[in-house]
Amino acid sequence: MSNKATTTPQMKFVAAYLLAVLAGNPSPSAEDLSAILESVGCEIDNEKMELLLSQLSGKDITELIAAGREKFASVPCGGGGVAVAAAAPAAGGAAPAAEAKKEEKVEEKEESDDVRSLPLLL
Known part of the structure; x- marks a missing residue:
């Protein structure tokens, strides 16, 4: 397994974070994400979840999504x-x-x- 796989948050944590934000919680905690993930039977890796939360700490999710869209727009798609x-x-x-x-x-x-x-x- 590569080193990148152990230091990158998994998509399930990102999805849980976005669900919490959509539900009205502008800065979800580890407990919030755990509750969402446990409700659908996901195993929780606290280290990866804390990594995601530390990377998103103090940042506005809508600004992050907008910045990501700008980066994605420059990717050639073969249209x-x-x-x-x-x-x-x-x-x-x-x-x-x-x-x-x-x-x-x-x-x-x-x-x-x-x-x-x-x-x-x-």
Whole structure:
């Protein structure tokens, strides 16, 4: 096992932290996270949980998420389809782009009609 695995908090602690914040607790404690994790049967590694809490101490979670989104936005995702769609109007004029948008709107409406006609399973 690598050294990084032993010093990085596991996602279950991050998820429990975010659940606590969403529930209205702006700075969850170890006890709060333990209660959440125990409620779903997770084993708790106090060392990793304390590491996460020390890394988040005094920080605003919304600012951390925003900073992470900015970093993630710079990661290439291989969206080749987007480049092709963007190049089409330049080569073929504006008319094909307008037709494509119109077709997308029609398809969305059809999908939403299908969802409403499904029987409820409650």
